[in-house]
Amino acid sequence: MITAWSDDTSRLRAAADFVKEQDTATLLPLLLPGLDGPELRALVECCDFSHAALLLFPPDTAGLHTALADCGLVADTPPRPSVVVRERLAVRHKRSAAELDVGILRPAVECRDAARRSVEVFALAVPPGSDLAAVAAHEREHQHEAHVAFEVAAPDPLVLRGLCAAFTRYGARPDGGGYNPHENGTVFYFTAPAEAKAGYRRVELYVPGDHRDILAGHLDAHRAGQPAESLLRLLTGAWTTQALAAFARLGVADAMAVERDVEVAELARDIGVLAPNLATLLRYLAMLGVVREGRDGFRLTGTGRLLRADAEGSMRPLALLYGGPFYESFAGLDHTVRTGEVAFEERFGENHFDHFARDPELAGLFDRSMAAGSRMFDPLPTHPVLTAAADGATVVDVAGGNGELLSRILSAHPRLHGILLERPHTVEAARALLDTAGHTARCALRAGDFADVPAGGDVYVLSRVLHDWDDDRCREILRHCARAMSAGADLLVVERVLPDDGSASLATAWDLHMMCNVGGRERRADHYARLFADAGLTLVGRSALPLDGSVLHVRRAG
Known part of the structure; x- marks a missing residue:
């Protein structure tokens, strides 16, 4: 252990000397051979060489600070937790992240060009006899966490995407990364090309702030080359x-x-x-x-x-x-795929509507969970159909849950009236919400089923209803709506619509959920259009909502 720790100290001294001697303009071409001219100057303007990093395994905190002092380094602040390195070690060594108390220290280095740089020290204490000794031995041999880092000065999304593209174009490969909430910073790791001459094979781009949207694409590219790690994360x-x-x-x-x-x-x-x-x-x-x-x-x-x-x-x-009922039923997903039977019904002996209705606590939880996705509704009250509705017009929310959406519409349009149709036990929850919002004078509540859709409305709303049902039941529901609608009435259908091109979407995830737990499905826009046509309705428009939602504008055919 003494010999190994002495070797750690020698590597720490070498890293400090490297930081003293390098600068951004000389280091980038060493890491990315072929990078020169205008593109090199552009990268130098966008990022700065900030530090060299290494992972050390001191016997204790005192040993770490002694080694820092021997190398002329002083850590002015206590170590911060390292989320990214801890997670990488956990995956690499099949250990619980809770066992790996990795800290970060960044002692400053006096550089030859007077720039402010540091040595980034990741430290995992390994006392004599610790079962982490094998982890330390492997990491010392392979130096997975040793890297050089560049900090992006102005974290504009276009600049960040351009930097990642430039690194890739000159042979660097995406090699993981993460967001560290302790310091609100995002890390992008790359592996330098084999012909790099810097002595370091891993390169980090550090960007202040939360850039997990851009990081997601970077990690996808990394995991494409790491199938075992990718599968483990999924599992x-x-x-x-x-x-x-x-x-x-x-x-x-x-x-x-x-x-x-x-x-x-x-x-x-x-x-x-x-x-x-x-x-x-x-x-x-x-x-x-x-x-x-x-x-x-x-x-x-x-x-x-x-x-x-x-x-x-x-x-x-x-x-x-x-994490409760739907988690239990998802264990039967293979049953649904194999037989076509709904896993929730196999697990609980009845469909989820009846199961929740019989248990007031579950019924309330379900209604609140539907309202929890209400951010999808944020733009809906400003839909042109609602803003153009005449004074005194009536909005009919069919199967409107606890009234959250209708309440938002009535709040945005004090000149409109509302009718909410729901199951008896849910009507009472809606009554309480609408009363608290001060809308009961302008809103009637009806207990009933889809066959009871009230006639005479000017705008009808079906929000997250059709995805609960198979095509035949959807046609039936839509025909009830069509019969209730006058010639000039509008229908707004709120759903997650499956993308035509197979791109990533929450709708694809919900399609699996609906199949397994409800017996319904998500659909593409052209599929909805056919269902509308079968009920004597026409799809006349579509606009986007948050959380991958859509509002489909439908009118009576002819």
């Missing part, structure tokens, strides 16, 4: 669902402060759980960006706040539903 998706559901069920988010760190021991006492186990859960959720770990504990991120019961647009009901 552990169930862990994420249950971690979020447990976080919601235990009320952890509700007990956490929004603006300050909370110690794990204090939080565990407040909610009545075991502190070490809670810490393991929180560290996992920190990797997902749900919480952020600081010096004094954990705090919620913007994402995590959506799992509070009192948050505006709370998604806690979705976490409970997807």
Whole structure:
């Protein structure tokens, strides 16, 4: 162990010397042979050589600081947790990330050109006799985490995409990355081409801020060449669902402060759980960006706040539903694929509408979960059909759930009236919501089924209804609507529409969910158009909504 740690110290000194001697303009061509002229100058303007990095395995904290001092380096701040390196080590060595307490230190280096650079030290303490000794030996041999880094000065999305494209064009290959919520920074890793002459094969682009949208494409390119790692990440998706559901069920988010760190021991006492186990859960959720770990504990991120019961647009009901009944039924997905029978019905002995209706708690959870996706509705009240409706016109929300959408429409248009049609137990929940919003004087509530669609409305709404049913039932529902509609009435259908080109979409995920749990499906726009035509209706327009939603504008044919 002493010899190995001495070797670590020697590598630390070499990294410091490398940082002193290099600058951006000389280092880039060494890493990307062939890069010169105007393109080199453009890259130099966009990014700066910031540090060289290495992973060390000190016996303890004191040993680490002694080695830093021996190399003329001083760490002015305590180490921060390293989310990206910890996760990479966990995957590479098939260990739990909770076992790998990797910290980051960035001691400054006095450079020859007077620029401000540093050595980035990743440190994982490996005391004598630790079972992490094998991890340390492997990493010392292969140097997976040694790299040089460039910081992007102005993180404009176009600049960032251009930098990634330029690195790839000169032979660098995407090699992972991640978002570190502890310091609000996004990391893009590359492997330099074999002919690189810098002595480092891994290159990092560090970008301040959250750029996970661009990172997603970079990681896709990396995983295309790492099938085993990619599959392992996919296989552990169930862990994420249950971690979020447990976080919601235990009320952890509700007990956490929004603006300050909370110690794990204090939080565990407040909610009545075991502190070490809670810490393991929180560290996992920190990797997902749900919480952020600081010096004094954990705090919620913007994402995590959506799992509070009192948050505006709370998604806690979705976490409970997807991590509860729907999670159980998804275990029968193979049964649905093999037989065509709905897995939810196989698991619970009845369809999900009847199952939830018989249990008031589940029924309320389902209605709240539907409302939790209400961000999809945000632009709908400004749809031209609604803004052009005459004073006193009536909007009929068919199977309108707890009234969330109709309430938004009536709030946006005080001159309109509403009718909500729903099952009896849901009508009462809608009555409470509409009364709280002050709309009951302008809104009638009807308990009934699709056969009871009221006539005389000016605008009819079917929001996330048709995807619950097979084609025959959809035609029946649409015919009930068509019979109720006058010649000048409009129908707005809100659904996730499957893309025509097979591109990634939430609609594709929901198509699987509907098949397994409900017996319904998502559809392409041309499929909906045929269903409308079969009911005597015509699709006249389509516009986009958030969360991959669409509103389909339909009118009576002829």
